[in-house]
Amino acid sequence: MDEIKGNIDRVRWQNAVDKYLSYLSLLYQINPQIAKSAFNRVGTARKRILFSESKSSIVGSLRDGSYSETSVQKIGNSPFYAFVGLDNRSKSKFLDEVMQICTVPVSLRSEVLASFN
DSSP states (O other), rough: OHHHHHHHHTOOOSSSSHHHHHHHHHHHHOOOHHHHHHHHHOEEEEEOEEEEEHHHHHHTTTTSSSOOGGEEEEEEEEEEEOOOOOOOHHHHHHHHHHHHHHTOHHHHHHHHHHTTO
C-alpha cells in the first residue's frame, strides 16, 4: 500500500479525472485480479456502465446523449476503460468501493478521498 501513499503527493495538483484514473490504474497494477473483480462488482450506476474492457459498451450505456465519447477514458496500464463524466462526489464513492474491495485500509482510503475535495 506504500504505492498508494506515495501517489497521494504525486497527484495532489492533478484534476479530479486524472486523480481518479491514476488511483484506478495503481490499484490494477498492485493486484490485477482483485482490481478486475472490483471493477466488475462496482460495475454500473443508474444503468450506466462505469468500468469495462470495452469502451463501446460504456459509450452505449450513455444513451441519453448528455455525455460524449470523451467521457470514457482508458485506465492506464490496464485493459479497462472508465466512465469519467461523474461529479467528484460520485468519483469518490465509486473509488472508495473499489479500494474497499481491493482491501485498502480505511485510513489510507480516507487520505485518498480527501484529495478530491
